[in-house]
Amino acid sequence: MNILSISTMFPSKAEPIFGIFVKRRLDALSRIxxxxxVSPRPYFPFISLTSRYRVRREIPHREQVNERTPLxxxxxxxFPLILKPLDGVFLFITMFFFILRHRRxxxxxxxxxxxxxxxxxxxxxxxxxxxxxxxxxxxxxHDVNYLPRYPVRKKQVLYALDxxxxxxxxxxxxxxxxxxxxxxINKIVVASNGVETDLFYPVDKKKARQKVGLDPDLRYIxxxxxxxxxxxxxxxxxxxxxxxxxxxxxxxKVIIIGGRxxxxxxxxxxxxxxxxLNLDGQVIFIDTVRNEELNxxxxxxxxxxLASSHEGWPNVILEALACAVPVVGTNVWxxxxxxxDNKDVGLIVERDKNNIAEGLRSALTKKWDSAKIKAFAExxxxxxxxxxxxxxxxxxISNHKGK
Numbered sequence: 001m002n003i004l005s006i007s008t009m010f011p012s013k014a015e016p017i018f019g020i021f022v023k024r025r026l027d028a029l030s031r032i033x034x035x036x037x038v039s040p041r042p043y044f045p046f047i048s049l050t051s052r053y054r055v056r057r058e059i060p061h062r063e064q065v066n067e068r069t070p071l072x073x074x075x076x077x078x079f080p081l082i083l084k085p086l087d088g089v090f091l092f093i094t095m096f097f098f099i100l101r102h103r104r105x106x107x108x109x110x111x112x113x114x115x116x117x118x119x120x121x122x123x124x125x126x127x128x129x130x131x132x133x134x135x136x137x138x139x140x141x142h143d144v145n146y147l148p149r150y151p152v153r154k155k156q157v158l159y160a161l162d163x164x165x166x167x168x169x170x171x172x173x174x175x176x177x178x179x180x181x182x183x184x185i186n187k188i189v190v191a192s193n194g195v196e197t198d199l200f201y202p203v204d205k206k207k208a209r210q211k212v213g214l215d216p217d218l219r220y221i222x223x224x225x226x227x228x229x230x231x232x233x234x235x236x237x238x239x240x241x242x243x244x245x246x247x248x249x250x251x252x253k254v255i256i257i258g259g260r261x262x263x264x265x266x267x268x269x270x271x272x273x274x275x276x277l278n279l280d281g282q283v284i285f286i287d288t289v290r291n292e293e294l295n296x297x298x299x300x301x302x303x304x305x306l307a308s309s310h311e312g313w314p315n316v317i318l319e320a321l322a323c324a325v326p327v328v329g330t331n332v333w334x335x336x337x338x339x340x341d342n343k344d345v346g347l348i349v350e351r352d353k354n355n356i357a358e359g360l361r362s363a364l365t366k367k368w369d370s371a372k373i374k375a376f377a378e379x380x381x382x383x384x385x386x387x388x389x390x391x392x393x394x395x396x397i398s399n400h401k402g403k
Contacts, residue, residue, distance in 0.1 A: 001033045001034065001110055001111075001390070001393065001394055001397060002033070002034045002035075002036075002108045002109045002110050002111075003029070003033050003034065003035050003036070003109060003110070003111050003112075003113050003393065004036050004038065004099075004107075004109035004111070004112050004113065005026055005029075005035060005036070005037045005038070005112075005113040005114075005115065006038050006039075006040065006095065006112065006113070006114050006115065006120045006123070006124055007019060007022045007026075007037070007038075007039050007114070007115035007116070007120060008039060008040055008041070008042070008091075008115075008116065008119065008120055009022050009039070009115065009116070009140075010022055010023060010037065010039035010071065010073075011023050012039070012059045012060060012063060012071075012073060013058070013059075013060060013063065014058035014059045014060075015059065016290050016291075017288060017290065017291055019039075020291050020315070021193055021315050022115050023065065024193070024194070024196060024315070024382055025193065025194075025382060025385060025386070025389075026065060026069070027065060027066055027069075027382070028194070028381075028382035028383050028385065028386035029386040029389055029390070030065060030066060030068050030069040031068075031383070031386065032386055032387070032390050033390055033393070034108075035065075035068075035069050036069070036070060036072075036107060036109065037065050037069060037070070037071045037072070038071075038072045038073075038074065038095065038098060039071060039072070039073050040073070040074050040075070040076045040091050040094050040095065040120070041059055041073055041074070041075055041076070042075075042076060042077075042078030042087065043075035043076065043077065043078065044077060044078055044079050044080070059073055060073060061073050061074065072098065072102075074094050074095075074098050075094065076090045076091045076093070076094035076095075077090040077094075078090060084150075084153065085150075085152040085153055085156065087118070087119035088118055088119040088122035088123050088156055089123075090119075091119045091120060091122075091123040092122075092123035092126050092127065095123055095124075095127055096127065096130070099127065099131065109131075109133060110133060110134075110397045111133055111134050111135070111136065111393050111396060111397055112124045112127055112128050112131075112133055112134075112135045112136070113135075113136050113138075113393070114135065114136065114137045114138070114160075114164075115137075115138050115140065116137075116138070116139075116140060116142075116143050117137050117139060117143035117144070117147070117157045117160045117161055118143055118147055118153055118156050118157045118160060119156075121135075121137035121143070121157075121160035121161070121164065122156045122157070122159065122160040124137065124160070124164075125159070125160050125163045125164065128165075133400065134165040134166075134396040134397060134399075134400045135163070135164050135165055136164060136165060136166045136167070136168060136392070136393065136396070137160060137161060137164045137166075137167050137168070138167075138168040138169070138170070138191070139161075139167060139168065139169040139170065139174045139175070139178060139188075139312075140170055140174075140312050141170075141174065141310065141311065141312035141333070143157055144157065144174055144177050144178050144181060145174075145177060145310055145333075148181060154181075157181075158181060158182060158183065161178060161183045162183065162184075164187070165187075165396050165400070166187060166189060166392055166393075166396055167183070167187055167188040167189070168188070168189055168190075168191040168389070168392075169188050169189070169190050169191070169312075170190070170191065170192055170193055170312040170313035170334060171190065171192060171312050171313045171333065171334030171337045172190050172334075172337055173312075173333040173334050173337065174312055174333070174334065175188045175190055189388070189392055191385050191388050191389055191392075192313050192334075192337075192338075192380070192385060193312075193313040193315050193318070193380075193382075193385070194318070194380050194381045194382035194383070194384060194385050195315065195318035195319055195321075195322050195377055195378075195380055195381070195382070196322075196382065197322050197377065197378055197381075199291065199292065199294075199295060199319075200294070200295055200298060200318075200319045200322035200323050200377075201295065201322060201323060201374075202299060202323050202324040202370065202374060203295070203296070203299045203323075204299075205299055205300065205302075208296045208297075208299035208300045209300045211296050212296050212297060212300060214255075214284075214300055218251055218252065218253055219251055219252040219253075219302045219364060220252065220253055220254070220255055220300050220301050220302055221236065221240070221252060221253070221254045221255070221301065221302070221303050221304075221305050221360060221364075222254075222255045222257070222297060222298065222300065222301035222303070222304050222305070222320070222325070223236050223254065223255070223256050223257075223304070223305050223306065223307070224256075224257045224258060224294075224297075224304075224316045225258050225261075225306070225308070225316065226258050226259065226260065226261025226262075226263070227256075227258045227259065227260065227261070227265055227266055227267045227270070228261045228262075228263040228264060228265065228266060229263065229264060229266050229309075230263070230308055230309045230310060231258070231306075231307070231308050232306075232307030232308050232309060232330065232351065233256055233266070233270055233307070234266075234269070234270060234273055235307040235351070235352070235353050235356050236254055236256070236305050236307050236356065237254065237270060237273055237274060237277065237279065237283060238273075238277070238353035238356075238357070239305075239307075239353050239356040239357035239360055240252070240253075240254050240279060240282060240283065240357075240360075241277045241279060242353060242354065242357035243357055243360060243361060243364075244279075244282075246357070247357075247361050249361065249364065252302075252364065253282050253283065253284060254282065254283045254284070255283075255284045255286065255297065255300070255301070256270075256283065256284070256285050256286070257286045257287075257288070257289055257294075257297060258287075258288060259287050259288035267285070270283075270285075294319065295323065298319060298320050298322075298323040298325055299323050299325070301320070301323075301325050302325070302363075302364060303325065303326055303327070303328055303360060303363040303364055304316070304317070304320035304325050304326070304327045304328070304346075305327070305328045305329075305356070305359075305360060306327065306328075306329045306330065306335065307329075307330050307351065307356055308330060308332060308333075308335070309330075309332060309351065310332050310333045311332065311333050311334055311335055312333065312334050313334045313337070313338065314334070314335065314338075317329060317335065317338050317346075318338065318377050318380055319377075321345055321346070321373050321374070321376055321377035322374065322377035322378065323374075324368075324370035324371075324373045324374045325373070326345060326346045326347075326363050326366070326368045326373060327339075327345065327346035327347075328346060328347050328349060328356065328359040328360055328363050329346060329347075329348055329349075330348070330349060330350070330351040330356070331348050331349065331350055331351065332351060335348065336348045338380075342376060344368075344369060344372045344373065344376070345372065345373045345376045345377075346363070346373075347359045347362060347363055
């Protein structure tokens, strides 16, 4: 089985954590199918003059996903803020000529696997028609909960999902949301994210804290993500203030790990909030940390907190659990799906500062069973997801050839 995966989100040397969850999934899939990965990157004239997008100049045109799988990073024309509805067209043009060039060099594919409904899913539908192969699209969140705010892109998203042979969703909440938009939910299969337990595993907390320069005798609440509004870091900071004022928990600090993302950067606002609440020195900001180096930070934490307003299937939760760290998460989208009925690994709370504070207080005072937390995470592997994907893709290819 030969699969061509297209994803505008994928790590590179210039952006080592961008779309890391896509890399993890495709790395697992590449162990059981023949895989070629293409990550088209948006580009526009005078990109070097913009601080936000300047890093794209440093993205190479070719890397490796792993020793088995090549990664290509061609450019497609894209204009920020304006003409975004043309992204799918420009990406299609780039991919069409990429395929023509590389077919002469031996590129073969039986199926196109797109990792967002737009722009790559939209382009993939056209490519599938031209090259006569089935197409799958994976929903990851913003393609159904953000892009439909824009009328033209909403039509493009729905066109892609309607024409796709199979749609994968990282959680059932996204599947149902797509259904509410008019997509046939019977064609949507939930394929959740997994965790790499060779990267994330328990180590001694005091040693981890000493290694990264933290006080080994304090307690820490960890939160990770781009410093953007929907991640809810302001609520975590509010909750810390409540813990100190209402519950007299003064031996606990918050660690926030993250940098700039594709949405509005809110660090300055968070710093102002910290000063307003008299929490100077109680919140530690750490810039983006490579995935391979995160294990020590997870192991520094007594509790991991994710206060997002919406998430598909956030990898950070499973990564924390793999380190035997209990999680407090908000009751939104795919977050409660990760826990299911299991109350031995963390707490789900409503998304407001008081409920988050109460959840953190409970988590900090509860006696958790580390072995149960770790075992739960170990049951959520990327290879399970890869096997599901292989089964579905193989069925589509067989049916397509039989037509």
